[in-house]
Amino acid sequence: MTDKNVKATLFHQSAHLQEQDLLPASVCCPFCGSTERALSAVLQEKPDVTLLYCRACHAASASRMPKPETLEKYYSHYYDDYDDKQEKITLDAPDRMATHIVRHALPSMGDLSGRDIFILDYGGGDGSISTKVAQGLLDLGAAKVNIALVDYDRSTIATSGERIQISRPDDLTKIASLTMDLVIASAVVEHIPEPREILTKLLSSLKVGGVFYARTPYVTPLSKIAKTFNSNFDFTYPAHVHDLGAKFWNNVVHVLPLEGRFGVLRSTPSIVETSFEQHFLRTLAAYVLKMPGYVFKESYGLVGGWEVFITRHSQSA
Secondary structure (H helix, E strand, O other): OOHHHHOOHHHOOOOOOOHHHEOOOOOOOOOOOOOOEEEEEEEEOOOOEEEEEEOOOOOEEEOOOEOHHHHHHHHHOOOOOOOOHHHHOOOOOHHHHHHHHHHHHHHHHOOOOOOEEEEEEEOOOOOHHHHHHHHHHHHOOOOEEEEEEEOOOOOOOOOOOOOEEEEOOOOHHHOOOOOEEEEEEEOOHHHOOOOHHHHHHHHHOEEEEEEEEEEEEEOHHHHHHHHHOOOOOOOOOOOOOEEOOHHHHHHHHHHOOOOOEEEEEEEEEOOOOOOOOOOHHHHHHHHHHHHHHHHHHHHOOOOEEEEEEEEEEEOOO
16 A cells, blocks of 8 residues: 555556456455355456455455555556646645544544544555644644554655654554544555455554544446446556445444444545536536435445544443
8 A cells, every 4th residue: 555546536547457467366355254246347358357246245346356566566657647746636625625534523532622632544645634634633722643654655744843743653563452533544445455454453543432534436336327328437446446335334343353332423425526626527527426425325326435434432342
């Protein structure tokens, strides 16, 4: 998982993998281990890679995962055509994303006055979003914010003052359970071939009252509509190896081997990545498509992406 893994779908491009690039097919869902999986879409042919929908946990995942060295090669040339870092940022307005996360996490986190807050930013690149979140928490009364930024990209955004401290743990083994007030995993889960253990560790790191935030693509329904009109829809495999919507995220705390009691605070279509100022038509289309998802939830799929806020209620069941 690298910073290149967490950029906008706009910049993802599919690659046709050869047999030597792929791991053997697995019959089990990588999230829950179930073998009750059904064909959802074809990602590529010769060799065949399909998208399989798990009837148990509602995740859709690639039938064959790319080898680690395949992904390393894929991402090593991923942005060769983009010289300006600003062209690669997921969101037109990172401040809006940070405000969004703070607003919906705060009710569970409680009074911040005089507290030291601990954030785990998983796959956050240089920490652009988490540092803005940290500033928002400071503005609401937190004394200091400590950000643990776990990503292969070792660059770190500059911060103003000493009240925001950034550390760079090598991996999640360095993060203890029950230590984090906020965990951010924005646009990263869909890139992880073996996600079960990682998701479990991310949620387990939450303190009681802590909040986990994730957003992921959910494009299978859109791809089926496109196919009906004989239009090509790029799933962006192998950049994306999972497609995760409302049914998955609404049930994820019951799927993973978690100790303690967790609950979903908010589960909705994901925040629109673009702005009217920079991408008017794309932004308008996103809002129009997502709007019914706020009402019909699991029964409506044309949202493009889903997001969830999950809180930890207790250390034990």
